[in-house]
Amino acid sequence: MLLQQILNGITQGGTYALVALGYTLIFGVLEIINMAHGELFMIGAMVGWALVTLFGWSLVPALLGGMVGAALLGVVLEFTALRPLRRQGGTNLSPLISTIGLGMVVQNLMVRATNGQPLSFRVPLSEGVIRLGPLQMTTAQLVVLSVSIFLMVALQWTLSRTRLGRAVRAVSENPETAALLGVNVSAVILATVMLAAALGGAAGVLVGLSFVSVSATMGLPYGLKGLAVIILGGLGNVKGAVAGGLIIGVLEALTVAYGGAGYKDAVAFGFLFLMLLLRPQGLFGISAAAVRRS
Amino acid sequence: MAVLLNNYYLQVATFVGVNALLGLSVYLVLSTGQLTLGNAGFMALGAYTAALLATKAGAPVWITLPAAALVPAIVAIPLGYASLRLRGVYLAIATLGFTETVRVLFQNWEFAGGALGIKNIPSLGRMVQNGLKAAGITPPAGLSHAQLANLVVMLFVLLVLGLALAFVYRQAAGRVGRAYAAIRIDEIAAEAMGINITYYKVLAFVQGAVLAGLAGGLVAHINFSVSPAEFAFSRAVEMLTLVVVGGSTTPLGPVLGAALLIGLSEGLRDFSLFGARLSDYRLILYGFLLMVVVALRPQGLLTFAPRRKGARA
Secondary structure, three states, X not given: OHHHHHHHHHHHHHHHHHHHHHHHHHHHHXXXXXXXXXXXXXXXXXXXXXXXXXXXXXXXXXXXXXXXHHHHHHHHHHHHHHHHHHHHOOOOHHHHHHHHHHHHHHHHHHHHHOOOOOEEOOOHHHOOEEEEOOEEEEXXXXXXXXXXXXXXXXXXXXXXXXXXXXXXXXXXXXXXHHHHOOOOHHHHHHHHHHHHHHHHHHHHHHHHHHHOEEOOOOHHHHHHHHHHHHHHHOOOOHHHHHHHHHHHHHHHHHHHHOOOHHHHHHHHHHHHHHHHHHOOOOOOOOOHHHHHHO | OOOOOOHHHHHHHHHHHHHHHHHHHHHHHHOOOOOOOOHHHHHHHHHHHHHHHHHHOOOOHHHHHHHHHHHHHHHHHHHHHHHOOOOHHHHHHHHHHHHHHHHXXXXXXXXXXXXXXXXXXXXXXXXHHHHHHHOOOOOOOOOOHHHHHHHHHHHHHHHHHHHHHHHHHHHHHOHHHHHHHHHHHOHHHHHHOOOOHHHHHHHHHHXXXXXXXXXXXXXXXXXXXXXXXXXXXXXXXXXXXXXXXXOOOOOHHHHHHHHHHHHHHHHHHHOEEOOEEHHHHHHHHHHHHHHHHHHHOOOOOOOOOOOOOOOOO
């Protein structure tokens, strides 16, 4: 029973980790929090829903479509809410506010477009169950978990092995020096934002798949939990985001299993709150002094 | 006179007053350079304190409103000491976490009505109306009893706002205000000058909590109901919008922001677009305003004094 709950928690945590990776990528490069990330997630889910339900696509192309849709919104985000502020050069609180603004616009436009109703998201594989000794998993859960793991590995590979990944790491270390060494910083930032958005969009499709529904307001709770996860794992830290996501997923599953279903949404932030007070650099973050310097 | 003072206008003006108080509560914290999203949580604490005292203990308004200001302050002191070690985005997220946690706790608290919240809170308007009738006062110049009561409520809210503004202005001219400004402009330099930055940051945080709680108490008594959903993330964002749009460098900024945004969304009520009332697009409009103002006029519409070089909110 306990093992089953932990397994459920890990599946859920995988999607939290994907959402958190999007935050952490952008923070790593720009040192800002993208408060519109939950809406990128929602748009990914909506595009995935449209491709499956309206156009009859199968899951994998729909997932890719959701990622592309979210990445395109990421381009809008970069040009409307991030780049104009970079030129002006304020504190990192200004982008926090402008991305909240973009998030509100996107979310409420979608609420109008869907009349605030959830949409049913059915994919053929939703029904099956796989047994592994005492444990069981729905096919949907298995897909969610394996796609999450695949995307995390792919991201890690992109960051550590490709030319783009090296440029991203260079800009994240020091944009001025990277520019002097011939890295096109604007292009790298745009690519990072699109990559982050695509991960968020993929998470959106996966969450839609596992809950068999999508809605215009589904982004906010995931966006907020993703925030809790990145602080937990340490801002800008890829491994921390994955670990933080899994921890929050498992803690939530256990809270629900042991009678605290109503408090599920407080778990992430309650834990985050303790964490911020005890260890603001996060589980895997650098020291608090370094956080302050940055 | 009777036309100008119709109940709808009076209610809108009251609403503007309450929102200006909320904006001012965010402004106070912002005036030390800290961005908080926690004042929606303090507002919830104030609203529930007033609602519970009034409905469960039958306490009169002159107890419930001060209590609505006091309880958030008591919570804000330890919370401020703990979380103001954090800065910038960390503080914004931690305080957002506070708001969300408060909401979930109220949602699960059966004694306080759970997700439905508390209803039948004694309304200020009704109380004034009964008081007027009991005292045998007849409203002058063709006003109805309800109008006169709403007028009194509006004046009361504006009086509270006026007192809060007077306080903030007086404070800004003194030692505390100068300490806030110094911390906002350069925390490290302020500390080097011998300013106890933790003390002043917590002070601003607590003052913000008091105003937010008081506004929450007023809202509870004006709407005669409270529910956890009113105090979610979107409330925190709306409060922030008032300040960002109105102006974050002068106490009149949030007042202008409240008047402008509430006026705008009420004014849009009579128009429609694609079969939906234009006021349904209110949050979309707020979002646009946030983006445009932050990009083009980062200190808000109303700014204080000529902008000095290097000084930024």
